[in-house]
Amino acid sequence: MDDCLDDTIEFLDRKILQLDREIKKMATTDDRYARHLMTIPGISYYAALLISAEIADINRFSDYEHLCSYAKLIPGTYQSGDKQYQRPDMKGNDMLNWIMIQCTHVHVQYCDSIRHL
Numbered sequence: 001m002d003d004c005l006d007d008t009i010e011f012l013d014r015k016i017l018q019l020d021r022e023i024k025k026m027a028t029t030d031d032r033y034a035r036h037l038m039t040i041p042g043i044s045y046y047a048a049l050l051i052s053a054e055i056a057d058i059n060r061f062s063d064y065e066h067l068c069s070y071a072k073l074i075p076g077t078y079q080s081g082d083k084q085y086q087r088p089d090m091k092g093n094d095m096l097n098w099i100m101i102q103c104t105h106v107h108v109q110y111c112d113s114i115r116h117l
Contacts, residue, residue: 023049033058042107047099054096072097 027034027045033055034048043051061067068074072092 040103040107041111042103042105044106047103050099051096051103054093054099070096071100073100 024045027038027049029035030049030052033052034045037043037048037051038045055067058067061070065074070092072094
């Protein structure tokens with residue numbers, strides 16, 4: 001029984017390593033954004049590919065504020081008459097928001113750029 005389990009774990013470890021290499025190769029040869037995103041401390045090749053896939057064509061955003069809104073990184077602004085309200089934007093891309101927050105946590109925890117502020 002243990003031999004079967006050990007063989008299965010060994011097989012899965014090899015497959016994971018193989019897929020990891022393929023994903024890393026995809027990210028380093030990506031012509032859109034992944035290659036550039038990986039130059040930012042805290043963004044790995046998995047994150048870079050996910051961000052690149054979720055943004056798709058960056059030209060569909062008129063400016064960085066619209067991209068940040070799509071990523072749910074800035075609050076939405078709602079206006080009624082003379083009153084203006086801000087609340088978390090309900091529209092946008094949850095997956096992009098999640099990966100950007102994860103990358104920010106990694107950056108803050110492991111990179112020196114924040115400590116120099």
